[in-house]
Amino acid sequence: MDDNNKSAPLRSRPTLRELAYFGVVSLVLLVSLAIAPAKNYFSDWRHYQKSYLKIAAERQSGTLVRSFHGGIHQTWIANLGVVDRCESCHVNMNGALVGATAQPFRKHPPIPHEINQFGCVTCHRGQGPATSVEEAHYTTEAWEQPLLPAKYLESGCGQCHLGPLEGAPKLSEGRSLLSSMGCVHCHNVTQPDGNQLTPGDNPPPLTHIAEKTSREWMYAWIKNPQAYAASATMPNFLLNDQDAADISAFLMAQSTPSAATKVEIKPAAAAAPTGADAATEATTLYGASFCSSCHAVQNEARNLVGGNFGPELTRVGNKVNPDWLRRWLNNPVAYHPDTRMPHYRMDDKQVALLSSFLLAKKDNDLLANVHLAPSTADSVARGKKLVTETGCAACHQINGVNPPQNFAPDLTRVGSRALAQVVFAPGMKHNLPDYIAAKIHDPRSFGPGLKMPKFTLTDSQTGALATALLAQTDRAATYPKELIISGARPSNYHPGGEAGKLMDDLRCLSCHAINGNGGDMAPDLTWEGSAVQGAWLEDFLKNPNTLRPALIRRMPKFNLSPEEIKTLADYISVAYQGSGFDSQTLDTHSLNADSAARGKQLFYSKYGCQSCHIADYKNDKGYVGPALTSVGTRLTPVWTYKWLKDPNALRAGTLMPNFGLKDDEARDLTAFLMTLKAKQGGSK
Amino acid sequence: MATTIKSGFERIRNTEVWRTIFRSGSGSSNLHRSQAVQQNIFLHLFSVKVRSRALEFSPTWYLGALTLSTFFILIATGILLMFYYHPSVPQAYADMKDLQFVVASGVFLRNLHRWSAHAMVFLVFAHMFKVFYRGAYRPPRQFNWVIGVFLLLITLLLSYTGYLLPWDQLAFWAVTVGSNIAKAVPLMGKQIRFLMLGGNEVNANALLRFYVLHCVILPLVAILLVGVHFWRIRKDGGLYVPEKKNL
Numbered sequence: 039m040d041d042n043n044k045s046a047p048l049r050s051r052p053t054l055r056e057l058a059y060f061g062v063v064s065l066v067l068l069v070s071l072a073i074a075p076a077k078n079y080f081s082d083w084r085h086y087q088k089s090y091l092k093i094a095a096e097r098q099s100g101t102l103v104r105s106f107h108g109g110i111h112q113t114w115i116a117n118l119g120v121v122d123r124c125e126s127c128h129v130n131m132n133g134a135l136v137g138a139t140a141q142p143f144r145k146h147p148p149i150p151h152e153i154n155q156f157g158c159v160t161c162h163r164g165q166g167p168a169t170s171v172e173e174a175h176y177t178t179e180a181w182e183q184p185l186l187p188a189k190y191l192e193s194g195c196g197q198c199h200l201g202p203l204e205g206a207p208k209l210s211e212g213r214s215l216l217s218s219m220g221c222v223h224c225h226n227v228t229q230p231d232g233n234q235l236t237p238g239d240n241p242p243p244l245t246h247i248a249e250k251t252s253r254e255w256m257y258a259w260i261k262n263p264q265a266y267a268a269s270a271t272m273p274n275f276l277l278n279d280q281d282a283a284d285i286s287a288f289l290m291a292q293s294t295p296s297a298a299t300k301v302e303i304k305p306a307a308a309a310a311p312t313g314a315d316a317a318t319e320a321t322t323l324y325g326a327s328f329c330s331s332c333h334a335v336q337n338e339a340r341n342l343v344g345g346n347f348g349p350e351l352t353r354v355g356n357k358v359n360p361d362w363l364r365r366w367l368n369n370p371v372a373y374h375p376d377t378r379m380p381h382y383r384m385d386d387k388q389v390a391l392l393s394s395f396l397l398a399k400k401d402n403d404l405l406a407n408v409h410l411a412p413s414t415a416d417s418v419a420r421g422k423k424l425v426t427e428t429g430c431a432a433c434h435q436i437n438g439v440n441p442p443q444n445f446a447p448d449l450t451r452v453g454s455r456a457l458a459q460v461v462f463a464p465g466m467k468h469n470l471p472d473y474i475a476a477k478i479h480d481p482r483s484f485g486p487g488l489k490m491p492k493f494t495l496t497d498s499q500t501g502a503l504a505t506a507l508l509a510q511t512d513r514a515a516t517y518p519k520e521l522i523i524s525g526a527r528p529s530n531y532h533p534g535g536e537a538g539k540l541m542d543d544l545r546c547l548s549c550h551a552i553n554g555n556g557g558d559m560a561p562d563l564t565w566e567g568s569a570v571q572g573a574w575l576e577d578f579l580k581n582p583n584t585l586r587p588a589l590i591r592r593m594p595k596f597n598l599s600p601e602e603i604k605t606l607a608d609y610i611s612v613a614y615q616g617s618g619f620d621s622q623t624l625d626t627h628s629l630n631a632d633s634a635a636r637g638k639q640l641f642y643s644k645y646g647c648q649s650c651h652i653a654d655y656k657n658d659k660g661y662v663g664p665a666l667t668s669v670g671t672r673l674t675p676v677w678t679y680k681w682l683k684d685p686n687a688l689r690a691g692t693l694m695p696n697f698g699l700k701d702d703e704a705r706d707l708t709a710f711l712m713t714l715k716a717k718q719g720g721s722k
Numbered sequence: 723m724a725t726t727i728k729s730g731f732e733r734i735r736n737t738e739v740w741r742t743i744f745r746s747g748s749g750s751s752n753l754h755r756s757q758a759v760q761q762n763i764f765l766h767l768f769s770v771k772v773r774s775r776a777l778e779f780s781p782t783w784y785l786g787a788l789t790l791s792t793f794f795i796l797i798a799t800g801i802l803l804m805f806y807y808h809p810s811v812p813q814a815y816a817d818m819k820d821l822q823f824v825v826a827s828g829v830f831l832r833n834l835h836r837w838s839a840h841a842m843v844f845l846v847f848a849h850m851f852k853v854f855y856r857g858a859y860r861p862p863r864q865f866n867w868v869i870g871v872f873l874l875l876i877t878l879l880l881s882y883t884g885y886l887l888p889w890d891q892l893a894f895w896a897v898t899v900g901s902n903i904a905k906a907v908p909l910m911g912k913q914i915r916f917l918m919l920g921g922n923e924v925n926a927n928a929l930l931r932f933y934v935l936h937c938v939i940l941p942l943v944a945i946l947l948v949g950v951h952f953w954r955i956r957k958d959g960g961l962y963v964p965e966k967k968n969l
Contacts, residue, residue: 074829074830077827077829077830168823169823
C-alpha cells in the first residue's frame with residue numbers, strides 16, 4: 039500500500055501449523071474452563087433434589103412437586119453459630135413425602151424441639167455448611183468432626199440440659215456414673231453454667247484403716263478389688279506384687295486410732311448366744327434391720343441380692359476385724375464421721391449376733407496365698423511415694439498425703455477436643471467418640487505408664503459415660519445463658535436442734551431429701567409435716583411399713599426410744615410444713631358424711647381410683663399406687679385435698695395423674711378418704 | 723468485500739466523535755500510526771515500532787507478557803473473591819467454606835486465584851532469570867532491572883499477605899512463623915513485628931492489615947510500578963533482542 043511495507047519485513051499470515059496449534063490450545067482451554075460450571079451443575083444436592091422430585095412425581099404428589107423450591111436450603115441461627123445446609127439433600131425431614139424410607143429422604147424422628155430449632159450439627163455434628171456428601175458427613179482434610187454415631191446422640195441434649203433428663207437415659211446414666219464411679223475426684227468436669235460435677239461415691243477414709251482390716255486383705259484388695267467384691271467401685275490399678283505390698287505397708291503404718299477405739303465393747307463370747315437358734319436369730323436380725331436395703335450379698339447363683347448404696351458384704355468376713363465390726367455396728371459415726379450408714383440402736387446381744395453372722399461371710403481361698411514380707415521402713419517410704427504418685431488421696435483421706443490438685447486432665451471441654459491433641463492407641467479409629475470410649479474402657483491400652491486405673495464397666499456404661507463426656511463441648515460453653523437448663527444443685531440444708539442431731543445420727547439424709555439436700559432413695563420429707571398426721575408418724579417410726587404393695591420395704595427399724603420418736607415426730611410435724619396447708623385452702627368442717635358419700639361415688643365410678651389404689655382389701659385390686667385403707671389416719675385432710683387437685687405440685691414426677699378435679703369434687707373425695715381408718719398396723 | 727469494510731472503518735475514523743476520542747484521524751502513514759500509539763493513554767506505554775524479531779518466542783519466551791496475564795487474572799478473580807469475603811475473625815474461614823459450598827463456581831474462582839498466584843511467582847522468577855542470563859539488564863536498561871526487582875518483592879509480598887486471608891491453621895502458623903522471622907531483625911525486630919501484625923500476635927488486627935495490604939496497597943503499587951516498567955521498555959529502546967550472529 040504505502041512505504042512502510044518496504045521499511046520493515048512484516049511477518050506474513052500465520053502458517054497452517056500455527057493455526058492448528060492455536061486451535062488445539064484454545065479448545066483445551068475452553069474444555070477446562072467448562073469443567074467449573076459443570077461441576078457446579080452436577081452437585082450432590084442437585085442430584086438428590088432431582089431424585090426427590092422424581093419419587094414425588096411417581097407417587098402422584100403433584101402438590102409436593104409444585105410447592106418444592108429447588109436450591110440450597112439452610113438453617114441459619116446467628117447467635118448459635120449455626121449454618122446448616124443439611125436440608126438441601128435431606129429435603130423430607132418433615133415427612134411431607136410419606137413412606138420415603140431411604141436416606142437422604144427419611145423423615146426425622148419426633149423430638150421435643152422443632153426439628154431445626156437448633157440446627158442439625160448441634161446434636162449430630164458433621165460439617166453443617168457443607169453441600170457435598172463427603173464433606174458434610176465424614177472427616178476430611180480440613181474437617182475433623184464427622185457425624186456422631188447414633189448411640190452417642192443424647193450428648194447433644196446434654197449441652198443445654200445439665201441435669202438428669204427424661205428421654206435421654208444414656209446421658210443421665212453417664213452423668214450419674216461420672217459422679218458415682220468417682221471420676222470427678224480426679225478429673226474436673228465443669229458444666230456450662232459454671233458448676234462442677236461432684237463425686238457421689240463416698241470413698242472411706244483410710245486414716246484409721248489398721249483397726250478395720252488386715253494388711254493381707256488390703257494387699258489383695260488393691261491388687262484386684264473386684265476379686266473381693268464383684269460390685270466394688272474401686273478401680274483396678276494393675277499394681278505389681280511389690281508395689282501392692284509396699285502400699286499396704288504404708289497404709290497400715292499411717293493409720294492412727296479412731297474415736298471408736300475408746301468405746302468399750304463386750305467380748306463376743308460374753309454377749310453372743312451360739313448354736314442353730316442363734317444363727318436363725320441373726321439371719322432374722324439382718325432381715326429385720328433391712329441391711330439389704332443398702333448392702334448386697336452374692337447368692338449361690340452369683341447374683342447380687344440387695345442394694346448398692348453401701349459396700350457388698352459377700353466376703354466381709356475376710357475383710358474386717360471382729361472388734362472393729364462390733365464397734366462399727368454399735369456406732370459407725372465414731373469411726374467414719376461422714377459415713378452414710380445410720381446409727382442403729384442395737385444392744386450388745388444384737389451387735390454380737392449380727393457381727394458373728396457377718397463374719398461368717400467369707401471365702402477361705404481369698405487370702406490363702408497372700409504371704410507378705412514384714413514391712414520395713416523402706417517399704418513404707420516406697421509405699422508413701424507410690425500412694426502419692428498413684429493419686430490415692432484424690433479419693434481417700436490418708437494421713438500425711440495431701441489430695442493432689444489438677445491430678446488428671448480437665449474434661450470440661452473434652453467433647454470438642456481437637457484430634458491433633460489426642461494421642462491414639464495403635465490400630466484405633468481416629469475419631470473422638472471412639473477415643474473417649476476406648477480410654478474409659480481400657481485406659482492402660484494407651485501406654486503402660488499411664489495412671490488412670492481400669493474400671494469395671496459394662497459396654498453400656500462405657501457408652502453412657504462417653505455420651506455424658508461428649509456433651510462437654512465448646513459449643514455448649516459459648517451458648518447464650520438463657521438456653522442453659524441447670525440441674526438441681528444440692529442445698530446445704532441440715533436440720534437443727536436436738537432433732538437435728540438425732541436425724542444426723544440416723545443419717546436420714548442418706549436416703550431422704552429435705553429442702554433440697556439428701557438422697558433420692560426414699561420420699562422427699564420437705565413437706566412431711568403438712569402431709570401426715572403426728573400420731574401416724576410416731577407409729578411409723580416405731581415400726582416402719584411400706585406404703586405400697588408393689589414396693590420392697592427399705593426403711594429400717596432403728597430401735598428408737600419413745601423419747602427419740604417423740605422428738606423426731608414433733609420436729610417433723612412442726613418444721614416440715616409447706617405453705618398453703620391451712621383452713622383457707624380447705625375447711626375441714628365441710629367434710630361430713632354426705633360429702634363422703636359423694637366422694638365414694640367419685641372414687642369408684644367417675645374416676646375409677648380403685649384401678650390403682652386399694653380402699654377396701656376385699657374388693658379392690660389396685661397395686662400401682664399406695665394402699666389407702668388407712669389413709670384417714672395417715673394423711674392430713676388438707677394435704678389430701680391439695681394432692682388430689684395437683685399431685686405433681688407436691689411431688690414432682692409422681693405417677694398420679696392430675697384429673698383436673700373441681701374444688702367440690704376434691705373436697706368430697708377427701709371426705710371419703712378421711713373415713714378410711716383401718717385399725718393400728720392394719721395395712722399389712 | 724474487504725475494501726468495503728476498510729472504507730467503512732475509514733469513515734468511522736473520520737467522524738468527529740472518533741477524532742475527539744483518538745485524535746489521530748484516518749490514514750495509514752507511519753506518522754498516523756505512530757500518532758495513534760503516542761496519543762492513546764493505554765498504548766503510549768508501548769514502542770511505536772517493534773522489531774518483528776522481538777515478537778518471536780526465543781528472545782523473551784513471552785515470560786513478561788505471561789506474568790502480566792496472570793496479574794490480570796489475579797485482579798479479576800481477586801475482585802470477585804472480595805465480594806464474598808469479610809476480613810474478620812469469625813467470618814473469614816466461614817467465607818472460605820461458603821465459597822467452597824454455595825457460591826456458584828466458588829471453588830473454581832479460588833483455585834484460579836491461587837494457581838495464578840503460584841504461576842505469577844514462578845513466572846516472575848523465570849522472567850528475571852531470562853533477563854539476567856540474556857544480559858538484558860545491562861545499560862541502558864539498568865533502571866528497569868531495579869524496577870523489576872521491586873516488582874519481584876511486591877509479588878512476593880502479595881503472595882505472603884494473601885496466604886493469611888483464608889484464616890485456617892496453615893495461614894495462621896505461616897504468618898506466625900513469618901512474623902517471628904521479622905522479629906529476629908536486630909534492634910527493632912519487635913517493633914517491625916508489631917507494625918506488621920497490629921499487635922503482638924496473629925489476630926483480628928493482623929487479618930485486617932494483611933487484607934488491606936493484599937487488596938489495596940500492594941496492588942496499587944504493583945500497577946504503578948508495572949506502568950513504569952512498561953514505559954521504560956519503550957524509553958530504553960524496546961525489548962532487548964540480541965543480534966543474530968549468523969544473520
